[in-house]
Amino acid sequence: xxxxxxxxxxxxxxxxxxxxxxxxxxxxxxxxxxxxxxxxxxxxxxxxxxxxxxxxxxxxxxxxxxxxxxxxxxxxxxxxxxxxxxxxxxxxxxxxxxxxxxxxxxxxxxxxxxxxxxxxxxxxxxxxxxxxxxxxxxxxxxxxxxxxxxxxxxxxxxxxxxxxxxxxxxxxxxxxxxxxxxxxxxxxxxxxxxxxxxxxxxxxxxxxxxxxxxxxxxxxxxxxxxxxxxxxxxxxxxxxxxxxxxxxxxxxxxxxxxxxxxxxxxxxxxxxxxxxxxxxxxxxxxxxxxxxxxxxxxxxxxxxxxxxxxxxxxxxxxxxxxxxxxxxxxxxxxxxxxxxxxxxxxxxxxxxxxxxxxxxxxxxxxxxxxxxxxxxxxxxxxxxxxxxxxxxxxxxxxxxxxxxxxxxxxxxxxxxxxxxxxxxxxxxxxxxxxxxxxxxxxxxxxxxxxxxxxxxxxxxx
Amino acid sequence: xxxxxxxxxxxxxxxxxxxxxxxxxxxxxxxxxxxxxxxxxxxxxxxxxxxxxxxxxxxxxxxxxxxxxxxxxxxxxxxxxxxxxxxxxxxxxxxxxxxxxxxxxxxxxxxxxxxxxxxxxxxxxxxxxxxxxxxxxxxxxxxxxxxxxxxxxxxxxxxxxxxxxxxxxxxxxxxxxxxxxxxxxxxxxxxxxxxxxxxxxxxxxxxxxxxxxxxxxxxxxxxxxxxxxxxxxxxxxxxxxxxxxxxxxxxxxxxxxxxxxxxxxxxxxxxxxxxxxxxxxxxxxxxxxxxxxxxxxxxxxxxxxxxxxxxxxxxxxxxxxxxxxxxxxxxxxxxxxxxxxxxxxxxxxxxxxxxxxxxxxxxxxxxxxxxxxxxxxxxxxxxxxxxxxxxxxxxxxxxxxxxxxxxxxxxxxxxxxxxxxxxxxxxxxxxxxxxxxxxxxxxxxxxxxxxxxxxxxxxxx
Numbered sequence: 001x002x003x004x005x006x007x008x009x010x011x012x013x014x015x016x017x018x019x020x021x022x023x024x025x026x027x028x029x030x031x032x033x034x035x036x037x038x039x040x041x042x043x044x045x046x047x048x049x050x051x052x053x054x055x056x057x058x059x060x061x062x063x064x065x066x067x068x069x070x071x072x073x074x075x076x077x078x079x080x081x082x083x084x085x086x087x088x089x090x091x092x093x094x095x096x097x098x099x100x101x102x103x104x105x106x107x108x109x110x111x112x113x114x115x116x117x118x119x120x121x122x123x124x125x126x127x128x129x130x131x132x133x134x135x136x137x138x139x140x141x142x143x144x145x146x147x148x149x150x151x152x153x154x155x156x157x158x159x160x161x162x163x164x165x166x167x168x169x170x171x172x173x174x175x176x177x178x179x180x181x182x183x184x185x186x187x188x189x190x191x192x193x194x195x196x197x198x199x200x201x202x203x204x205x206x207x208x209x210x211x212x213x214x215x216x217x218x219x220x221x222x223x224x225x226x227x228x229x230x231x232x233x234x235x236x237x238x239x240x241x242x243x244x245x246x247x248x249x250x251x252x253x254x255x256x257x258x259x260x261x262x263x264x265x266x267x268x269x270x271x272x273x274x275x276x277x278x279x280x281x282x283x284x285x286x287x288x289x290x291x292x293x294x295x296x297x298x299x300x301x302x303x304x305x306x307x308x309x310x311x312x313x314x315x316x317x318x319x320x321x322x323x324x325x326x327x328x329x330x331x332x333x334x335x336x337x338x339x340x341x342x343x344x345x346x347x348x349x350x351x352x353x354x355x356x357x358x359x360x361x362x363x364x365x366x367x368x369x370x371x372x373x374x375x376x377x378x379x380x381x382x383x384x385x386x387x388x389x390x391x392x393x394x395x396x397x398x399x400x401x402x403x404x405x406x407x408x409x410x411x412x413x414x415x416x417x418x419x420x421x422x423x424x425x426x427x428x429x430x431x432x433x434x435x436x437x438x439x440x441x442x443x444x445x446x447x448x449x450x451x452x453x454x455x456x457x458x459x460x461x
Numbered sequence: 462x463x464x465x466x467x468x469x470x471x472x473x474x475x476x477x478x479x480x481x482x483x484x485x486x487x488x489x490x491x492x493x494x495x496x497x498x499x500x501x502x503x504x505x506x507x508x509x510x511x512x513x514x515x516x517x518x519x520x521x522x523x524x525x526x527x528x529x530x531x532x533x534x535x536x537x538x539x540x541x542x543x544x545x546x547x548x549x550x551x552x553x554x555x556x557x558x559x560x561x562x563x564x565x566x567x568x569x570x571x572x573x574x575x576x577x578x579x580x581x582x583x584x585x586x587x588x589x590x591x592x593x594x595x596x597x598x599x600x601x602x603x604x605x606x607x608x609x610x611x612x613x614x615x616x617x618x619x620x621x622x623x624x625x626x627x628x629x630x631x632x633x634x635x636x637x638x639x640x641x642x643x644x645x646x647x648x649x650x651x652x653x654x655x656x657x658x659x660x661x662x663x664x665x666x667x668x669x670x671x672x673x674x675x676x677x678x679x680x681x682x683x684x685x686x687x688x689x690x691x692x693x694x695x696x697x698x699x700x701x702x703x704x705x706x707x708x709x710x711x712x713x714x715x716x717x718x719x720x721x722x723x724x725x726x727x728x729x730x731x732x733x734x735x736x737x738x739x740x741x742x743x744x745x746x747x748x749x750x751x752x753x754x755x756x757x758x759x760x761x762x763x764x765x766x767x768x769x770x771x772x773x774x775x776x777x778x779x780x781x782x783x784x785x786x787x788x789x790x791x792x793x794x795x796x797x798x799x800x801x802x803x804x805x806x807x808x809x810x811x812x813x814x815x816x817x818x819x820x821x822x823x824x825x826x827x828x829x830x831x832x833x834x835x836x837x838x839x840x841x842x843x844x845x846x847x848x849x850x851x852x853x854x855x856x857x858x859x860x861x862x863x864x865x866x867x868x869x870x871x872x873x874x875x876x877x878x879x880x881x882x883x884x885x886x887x888x889x890x891x892x893x894x895x896x897x898x899x900x901x902x903x904x905x906x907x908x909x910x911x912x913x914x915x916x917x918x919x920x921x922x
Contacts, residue, residue, distance in 0.1 A: 005625040009646040012619060013658030016646060021660075021681040027667065071650045077682070117667060124661075125645075128620035129628060136623075158473060159589035160785045162597075163626030164466040167590060170623075184586075185470040185477060189532045197474030199482070200585075202792035205800040206488065206578060209913045220482040221538070232803040232910055243917055314785050323784040324621045324775050331663035339666040342693040449693055452670045456704055 005165060006057075008064045008089070009071065011125040016072070019118045020082045029335035031117040032352045033124070034109035035131055036330075041322035045417040046426065048142045048406060049102045049110050050173045051134030053396050055127055056386060059091040062123070091119050095387035096373075098355075099397065101138075101176060101406030102382060103413055105368060105426050108355045110135070112373075112383060117334065124329045132327050133166065137173035140294075140319045142410055144312055145178035146418050147297040152309030154196045155182040156289055157317025170317040176402050178410070183311070191399055198224075201261075204231040211240050218244070218253050226257040226287060229272070234260060238272045242279030257285040257308070265290070266305040273306040285309065293320070294420055338441045349434055350441050355382040363412050371431035466626060467518075469525045469550070470532065472586040477533070480579045481543045490796035492578040493813045494585070495570035496592055497791075502783035506878040507887065509603045509867060510563045510571050511634045512595030514857050516588055517847060520552040523584070552580050556848035557834075559816075560858065562599075562637060562867030563843060564874055566829060566887050569816045571596070573834075573844060578795065585790045593788050594627065598634035601755075601780045603871055605773055606639035607879050608758040613770030615657045616643040617750055618778025631778040637863050639871070644772070652860055659685075662722075665692040672701050679705070679714050687718040687748060690733070695721060699733045703740030718746040718769070726751070727766040734767040746770065754781070755881055799902045810895055811902050816843040824873050832892035 004010060022028060037047060064072075064086040072083050093115020104110055111131060113120050144153060155174045158167035171187030181194035188195035199217060207213035210232060218225045229237035238258065245255050258276070260268055265288045276284050288300070289311030300307060314320065331339050338350035349370060356369045356379035371377045385393045397405070416423035465471060483489060498508060525533075525547040533544050554576020565571055572592060574581050605614060616635045619628035632648030642655035649656035660678060668674035671693060679686045690698035699719065706716045719737070721729055726749045737745050749761070750772030761768060775781065792800050799811035810831060817830045817840035832838045846854045858866070877884035 004629070004647060004651065007647050007650075009650055010619075010625055010628075011646055012617075012644045013646045013649075013656045014644065014660055015658075017659050017682065018661065018664045021664065021678050022667075024681045025677050031663075031667065033663070067650070071646075075649070075656070077685075121661075121663060124663075125620050126625075129622065129625065132621050133623050156473075158471075159586050160593050160788070161590065162594050162623035162779070163630055164471055164587075164590065165624030165626045167471075168465065183473045183475065185472055185474045185532075186465060186468050188474075188536070189468075189470055189528070190465065195474050195536070197476075198478050199475055200479065200582075201802050202492075202494070202582060202585075202800075203479045203482065205792050205802065206483075206492065206795045208798075208909060209916070210910070211913050211917060216486050217482050220485045221478060224538075232906065236910065236914065240913070240917060318623070318779075318784040320784050323779040323781050327621070329620075331666050334667045337669075339663075341662050341666065445693065448669060449671070449697065452672050452701070453697065455670070456672060456701060 006061050008062055008068050008086075008122070011122060015122045015124055017077065018121050020078055022118050022121070023082045023085060024079070028116045028118055030114060031120040031331060032333035033113045033120050033329050034332050034353060035111040035127060036107055036109045036328065038326045038328060039106050040425070041325075042422055043322045044139055045419065045423045046103050046105065046139070046413060047135055047325070048138040048177055048409070049098045049104055049135055050100050050138035050176055051131040051169075052097050052100045052111065052386065054130045054134070054169070055111065056095070056392065056396060058126055058130065059095065059123060059387065059390070060392070062089070062091050064089055089119075090390060091123065092116065092390040093119055093387070094385075094389070096383040097386050098382045099384060099405060100402045101409055103365070103409045104355070104382070105428055107349065107370060108368065108428055109353050109383060112352060114352065128327060128329050132325055134169050134173040136319045136323075136325055137170040137317065138177040138406070140316050140322070141174035141177035141179055142406070143294040143420060144297060144316060146410065147294040147301070147420060148310065149301055151301070151307070152287075153179045154309065154311045155179050155184065155316070156311035156313035158184045160314040161317040166317065172399070174316060176399060176406055178403065178407060179312075193399070198226040198259075199228050201228060201231045204228060210237060211244065214240065214244055218248055218255060222253040225253070225255050226259050227255060228261065229258045230260050230262050234263065234268055235271055235275060238275040239279070241284070242275060242281050245279070245281050245284065255284055257287045259287045259289060261288075261290045265307065266300055266303050269305045269307050287311065289313070291315065298420055338437055340441055340445070342442070342445050349430065349438055351434065351437050353434065355428065356380065357382055359412065364414055365412055365426070368426070368428035369431055370428050370434055372433045372437060375431055375433040377431055467522050469523055469529050469547075469583070472583060476583045476585055478538065479582050481539055483579050483582070484543045484546060485540070489577045489579055491575060492581040492792060493794035494574045494581050494790050495793050495814060496572040496588060497568055497570045497789065499787045499789060500567050501886070503883055504783045505600055506880065506884045507564050507566065507600070507874060508596055508786070509599040509638055509870070510559045510565055510596055511561050511599035511637055512592040512630075513558050513561045513572065513847065515591045515595070515630070516572065517556070517853065517857060519587055519591065520556065520584060520848065520851070521853070523550070523552050525550055550580075551851060552584065553577065553851040554580055554848070555846075555850070557844040558847050559843045560845060560866060561863045562870055564826070564870045565816070565843070566889055568810065568831060569829065569889055570814050570844060573813060575813065589788060589790050593786055595630050595634040597780045597784075597786055598631040598778065599638040599867070601777050601783075602635035602638035602640055603867070604755040604881060605758060605777060607871065608755040608762070608881060609771065610762055612762070612768070613748075614640045615770065615772045616640050616645065616777070617772035617774035619645045621775040622778040627778065633860070635777060637860060637867055639864065639868060640773075654860070659687040659720075660689050662689060662692045665689060671698060672705065675701065675705055679709055679716060683714040686714070686716050687720050688716060689722065690719045691721050691723050695724065695729055696732055696736060699736040700740070702745070703736060703742050706740070706742050706745065716745055718748045720748045720750060722749075722751045726768065727761055727764050730766045730768050748772065750774070752776065759881055799898055801902055801906070803903070803906050810891065810899055812895065812898050814895065816889065817841065818843055820873065825875055826873055826887070829887070829889035830892055831889050831895055833894045833898065836892055836894040838892055
């Protein structure tokens with residue numbers, strides 16, 4: 001993934017205006033920013049971290065190229081000296097992050113950047129853009145995986161994903177969360193995800209006879225054929241499939257599955273299963289699709305619908321019931337001083353942080369604690385070193401390793417969090433060290449504000 | 462926009478498996494497909510067509526490159542002869558479409574492709590992906606534009622848009638719908654959209670004193686400065702701005718606006734306005750942001766909040782209240798024969814169609830009719846020729862022309878459709894010719910199904 005997705009201008013303009021102001025002020029001390037989700041949607045009991053690999057690619061490749069420089073000159077906002085300084089721009093900072101596939105909760109930093117201020121500021125928009133989207137999709141996909149109880153799940157969502165990158169990254173995020181594959185061919189080439197697909201209704205309709213369509217398709221793909229049977233009359237089509245399967249067996253062509261894309265999937269799948277079984281086609285699987293999500297999966301599986309696999313599209317790829325996360329990338333420390341927005345009546349948690357997770361003897365999570373990054377707390381630290389001085393600490397894990405890790409993370413959640421409905425929230429506690437720092441910062445901010453006003457009342461700037 | 466967004470593999474695998482089946486069957490007669498939205502969300506009284514320019518770019522540049530060919534070979538599903546045929550693949554078809562910025566309604570074809578079957582099939586996934594997303598965003602953005610009543614609107618949504626392309630295309634779609642500009646720098650370079658941005662809370666927080674931050678930023682950007690005033694204490698910050706504005710005037714530095722990003726925007730903006738006005742800063746505008754959408758705009762403006770401009774992000778860029786359209790790209794005709802999925806109990810509308818719109822003497826829309834493309838009906842035909850034999854009929858309109866056209870389209874809607882709440886649906890009627898064709902096709906499909914079964918019962922295939 002490169003091109004405009006790698007452009008240094010793929011950011012909010014204010015990141016660059018702030019950089020210029022910092023440049024003219026000579027401000028470039030070390031800044032710590034953290035990405036976190038403030039509050040989970042009522043429709044989510046947990047979130048699954050995803051997108052780190054793309055963040056690392058972005059940070060590693062970040063440059064202002066000739067076109068970027070030319071635009072900055074032409075737009076009339078920036079000083080020549082500042083623009084020149086961008087020619088050598090590189091990301092030289094440190095990154096610590098939860099590995100992709102980690103389950104996390106509100107206010108927990110998922111990624112922490114420690115870098116010279118201008119670098120840490122510029123990357124805000126794209127880091128949020130990447131972590132927000134893949135985490136959003138992986139989290140909804142994980143709910144589908146839990147609801148599917150081991151049945152096959154295929155991502156069907158390119159067409160209504162929000163653009164090309166959303167289609168490709170949601171194929172990745174859903175595979176990471178446990179989906180078996182995707183329908184999107186380019187996601188197979190980019191990420192090595194298993195790819196699936198056979199025919200649309202248009203294929204049937206373009207033929208004068210449905211049976212001709214089936215027969216010819218089976219001959220074109222003798223090893224793996226799924227026939228779509230709901231174009232005209234689903235049960236009649238299932239009976240045609242039975243007859244066809246018999247005659248194709250003699251030619252060593254196997255029909256592997258039928259797909260149903262409309263109607264009452266529970267009722268129709270039962271009738272189709274009966275027709276197939278009575279026709280000695282017990283080996284033909286039933287695959288279903290059409291506006292499905294985790295609730296539909298739970299309902300169909302709960303009723304015992306004989307469906308072996310599901311195509312899940314739009315609702316997963318747009319996270320339709322919660323299409324964004326309440327996430328932020330916030331300055332936590334600058335030049336060694338903790339920093340924070342002062343929200344009246346709320347305790348904010350500044351400083352460079354770590355999340356510690358405790359588990360019981362069976363490996364089930366029993367509590368998280370937010371702490372200062374150098375505070376010693378019981379439990380496993382969730383943020384791990386990813387980059388130091390702009391370089392990777394280790395080769396990033398492969399997608400299959402991430403997928404296995406995500407599976408173990410989902411398995412290690414308390415049962416309540418695995419339910420689709422709202423569970424008692426899993427809220428991290430706050431360490432004594434962090435609380436103490438927050439209180440001290442609050443007092444410092446109040447003193448600074450008072451000093452600031454006093455300066456103003458005494459003198460002109 | 463090129464690279465993977467232009468890959469021929471940015472499609473569902475089934476488009477390519479169908480192509481191979483058509484290739485082995487020698488089927489490549491002319492096919493007509495149409496893109497349309499089946500039903501509008503209850504949260505939308507109209508939709509605004511967008512995305513055609515990107516569709517045309519995609520169709521014009523569509524090629525299977527070496528990497529695509531190599532992957533098709535390696536994946537083991539496709540025949541060498543078929544793969545070889547793709548080296549010369551070009552889109553050679555015709556495109557008719559509603560110009561971008563056209564208001565449209567349920568079941569109205571927005572785009573019609575007439576092309577050799579394999580070409581028309583392959584492009585399905587990306588055409589839907591492009592038209593769906595920009596139409597989704599333009600439609601929500603248009604609601605914000607109507608609610609804003611002429612106040613400035615800036616797209617703030619890159620960070621929580623669903624990936625890079627979503628961020629960039631939502632900047633385009635919202636500008637087309639009437640937004641004044643975007644915060645996304647790369648959208649300015651790609652589409653020439655006016656770009657805005659100054660500072661985040663982190664800029665204030667990185668300084669030991671808020672006033673120092675303001676003063677230094679104003680010196681760094683003496684021509685255009687918007688100061689963010691809600692980091693610590695909004696009213697105290699507004700008073701600092703007044704004092705600072707006085708001292709900066711002597712240096713010919715003007716503060717153009719303050720931004721408020723949190724709190725009760727109505728109450729806070731009134732207090733800030735009063736402080737600014739009392740401090741002889743009536744020329745400093747107030748800009749507001751933070752989880753805004755058309756409902757918040759209507760509410761704030763209805764109450765008379767003294768806000769001059771708004772930053773609209775997440776809720777517009779994800780179309781959060783209706784994050785997808787119930788849209789489809791369906792085969793309507795093959796080899797001169799109308800085609801259709803047979804949904805029991807529903808009349809489907811096959812064939813190559815046109816939409817005719819009638820207006821009253823004031824130019825206000827009074828009714829649309831779906832008709833056969835060659836039927837003569839009263840009103841203006843909405844689908845216009847865009848490509849013939851794979852080539853553009855005329856240079857595409859510029860974004861500013863599209864924006865003006867969209868404005869006139871929104872102004873020409875009946876008042877009810879411009880309300881934010883649900884209006885009486887504007888439903889196109891169906892022409893006698895089209896109804897007649899649908900009935901004939903229904904009878905033909907029934908006859909074909911009966912023939913198909915009869916063939917099966919008599920013989921083996």
